[in-house]
Amino acid sequence: MGEYGPGAFGMPGPYCHNGPVTRASLDKQPHEVASMFDDVAERYDLTNDVLSLGQDRRWRKEVTKAVDARPAQKILDLAAGTATSSLPFARSGAYVVPCDFSLGMLQVGKKRHPWLPLTAGDATRLPFKDDTFDAVTISFGLRNVQDTDTALRELYRVTKPGGRVVICEFSHPTWAPFRTVYTEYLMRALPPVARTVSSNPDAYVYLAESIRAWPDQPALAERLRKAGWSKVAYRNLSGGIVALHRGFKDSVGSAT
């Protein structure tokens, strides 16, 4: 995911359906988030591909390995957008359900991948029964969900006992000198660069702020535990620019 512009890195685009918005606010009203993703849907994947310089592909490969989908397993790809993040699971022979609350993203996904069971649903009220999926995963989406903890509990609810969660999200570089450079870059260099290349420089500010405001790796791990997940662990990618968190839902009868 890598555009430093509208539609990438989980960043909504410049307009909502009620008119132009200068910048997405960090309190993320769900209808605003859905509308903004509706508007960037057509260009979303292309922009990510071009501007991430291949990093997003590497991160997606790591997600695929971590989820380790097997034939006939049921996988939920939450906040799937246009379902690009769902394809590797389908290729492994699993039954993947891409779910998102932006109808615009889902429509583009359906045009491109008509065979996938794209499903409209809000992360905080998932339209699935308890204990449905062998694995649940969310890539570059959790940061956009207004109520993270409710989403983590919902993911837990719909996972079968013994099942797993994998979360891929922007995080915080672990090496202090790099973290400083990266934060400076996000907060200072990005907006001026954006002004020269983008019609929507304010969106870059939202990107920088939302990444900065996001919990760091141990804090997100703790929130997973609080939502019920056990054996929670995480792994940094690209020095912590991205982190993969995983956890398990205990099998029936095992200690929590």
Ligand SMILES: C[S@@+](CC[C@H](N)C(=O)[O-])C[C@H]1O[C@@H](n2cnc3c(N)ncnc32)[C@H](O)[C@@H]1O
């Ligand atoms: C940056 S996109 C990621 C798409 C895809 N997972 C990928 O990796 O390319 C973030 C997605 O999160 C979705 N989203 C945000 N909040 C949501 C919510 N509460 N319920 C469902 N989807 C949500 C947006 O509609 C958007 O499609």
